Amino acid sequence: MRLPFFDRLDFLMTKALLAIVGVGVPVISIGWPLVNWLRKEPLRWTLEGLGATTVPDRLVPLGGVSLRGADTITVRIEDAGAGAWMATLLPGLLLSVAVGLVAWLLLRVVQRIERGEPFVSASAVALRLVGATILLGSLAVSLGLGAADVVVTGRALEGADPDFGFEVNFIAFVAALLMLALAEAFAQGARLQKDVEGLV
Amino acid sequence: MPVEDPHRVVCHLDELLAAQGLTLTALAESIGVSIVNLSVLKNQRAKAVRFSTLTAICDTLGCTPGDLFSVDSPTR
Numbered sequence: 001m002r003l004p005f006f007d008r009l010d011f012l013m014t015k016a017l018l019a020i021v022g023v024g025v026p027v028i029s030i031g032w033p034l035v036n037w038l039r040k041e042p043l044r045w046t047l048e049g050l051g052a053t054t055v056p057d058r059l060v061p062l063g064g065v066s067l068r069g070a071d072t073i074t075v076r077i078e079d080a081g082a083g084a085w086m087a088t089l090l091p092g093l094l095l096s097v098a099v100g101l102v103a104w105l106l107l108r109v110v111q112r113i114e115r116g117e118p119f120v121s122a123s124a125v126a127l128r129l130v131g132a133t134i135l136l137g138s139l140a141v142s143l144g145l146g147a148a149d150v151v152v153t154g155r156a157l158e159g160a161d162p163d164f165g166f167e168v169n170f171i172a173f174v175a176a177l178l179m180l181a182l183a184e185a186f187a188q189g190a191r192l193q194k195d196v197e198g199l200v
Numbered sequence: 201m202p203v204e205d206p207h208r209v210v211c212h213l214d215e216l217l218a219a220q221g222l223t224l225t226a227l228a229e230s231i232g233v234s235i236v237n238l239s240v241l242k243n244q245r246a247k248a249v250r251f252s253t254l255t256a257i258c259d260t261l262g263c264t265p266g267d268l269f270s271v272d273s274p275t276r
Contacts, residue, residue, distance in 0.1 A: 195248075198240065198246050199247065200249050200250065
């Protein structure tokens with residue numbers, strides 16, 4: 001069996017995918033809610049911090065709030081106010097910054113590989129930054145989601161006492177470790193490349 | 201004695217080519233090494249030489265590695 005190899009079309013598709021992700025994530029996670037806010041649409045938010053998947057009886061929706069509980073509790077707040085909107089935009093903003101930075105750094109690495117100069121210090125540094133951004137970005141997004149939950153719960157439910165919590169995203173953690181390991185491989189490659197320069 | 205960087209090895213390819221009446225292009229064609237690489241060697245910009253390249257140069261120029269290279273005395 002012949003294993004697939006990475007050709008020109010694959011490079012093109014990878015670069016296009018990174019560009020789409022780098023632009024698409026901010027559009028979806030910031031642009032879309034921002035448009036809804038400006039159009040005075042109701043704020044919709046899925047609550048995670050209540051530790052329940054159905055609305056507990058003790059919680060009473062405040063005015064202009066409707067609740068829907070299936071697998072998760074989704075709130076719909078009419079005239080949510082700037083504080084609640086901004087709180088719900090925060091995780092998307094953090095995610096957009098992290099994803100945009102990662103996509104841009106990976107795009108530069110892919111471009112260098114395509115040009116035939118993969119093992120340069122700049123690529124090793126870029127991959128280290130990607131690893132650190134994934135690690136810190138996933139934590140920041142999780143904290144942002146927790147904060148947004150607290151704000152939205154306070155705005156939507158009377159008597160609610162949401163836990164402020166965050167989770168470590170296991171997949172992001174593994175991806176960050178892999179990127180950091182890959183960065184070491186590129187750093188070693190850059191050192192070897194430097195040795196080869198000037199070899200006749 | 202620790203490895204020093206930069207090195208003090210001097211390449212005498214220029215003189216050996218002149219003595220043989222050969223050009224760098226002719227040597228490059230003869231041994232199958234690119235003129236760019238030989239130019240790096242001739243202009244003292246090489247950091248390392250493959251034994252295969254060294255053998256081919258010595259065979260063509262009728263010299264030894266000792267004729268091709270010398271080491272400058274250290275400057276303090």
